[in-house]
Amino acid sequence: MRAATGLWRWRHNPLRRTTDLVEAWVALAAAVLLCVAVPLAGWTAGASAYGSLQRAIRAQQEQRTPTTARVLGAAEGPPRVVRTAEAAEEERLSRPVTARWTAPDGSVRTGTVETARRHAAPGDTFALWTDRDGRPVAPPMHPATARAHAITAGFMASLLTGLLVETGRRLAMRRLVLLRYARLDRAWAAAGPDWGRTGTGS
Incomplete structure (x- = not known):
């Protein structure tokens, strides 16, 4: 993941553009989400699945002899x-x-x-x-089987959350790149007629 590569844009620089600052914020948000949301989603999904399976096991033990x-x-x-x-x-x-x-x-x-x-x-x-x-x-389902299913559910939830965060970051980066290109095209179109002429700007 290259989310942290945009953090250098926080530095004060006369050439820094607004989109550079937005990119830094996006990188920071993605890094925070990867460190917090991904483990939290995995733990929540795993704990929920384990609780449901434990209830199912108790019900099976009550209904089966x-x-x-x-x-x-x-x-x-x-x-x-x-x-x-x-x-x-x-x-x-x-x-x-x-x-x-x-x-x-x-x-x-x-x-x-x-x-x-x-x-x-x-x-x-x-x-x-x-x-x-x-x-x-x-x-009835064995408790070890329930734990294995819960771990799998937690891992899949973490993976999907991480993919979602990375997809959002990439879409934001693509939007920023397109915005930069559009601004560059407008600036080039404004300066184009006088580009290279003697005395331009005098």
Whole structure:
């Protein structure tokens, strides 16, 4: 970022133009925003995302119940467990089986679910999460996953804020350059007819 390069224009100089002073102010404002607004935006976005994810985790923990399922045999149909994106790797390594488990109301359920056990023989048990109605669901989000998502959100917010500040600075600089060119053209047009003539200005 070249925002600080315009700060030299603060110096008193008989050749300093108004646009030079404006450029210095723009550079100073951009530098302050990069040092203050960018970290603040990242922290705010990250904290907000983390708070939302923590509330989601608590809600999932309240609505989902851990239980133990017992393998009955090989699966004959598609698994009934609702999957999420964060469980993609587990899905790749899991195996569908027919199992029996107990619902939160005490009733016994049977269905096709997935287990991470590579060799699931009849009689084997494994952990299973169910909703309040006893249907298999994905486990609650892990706190480490929530922290990773929050950090990503904060980083993206900081990056977008920095890009916004830099874009605004560049647009302001472009506007100042165009203004200088316009003033130079007017000055050249006013002096052009007499340029180079003997006795001009006498």
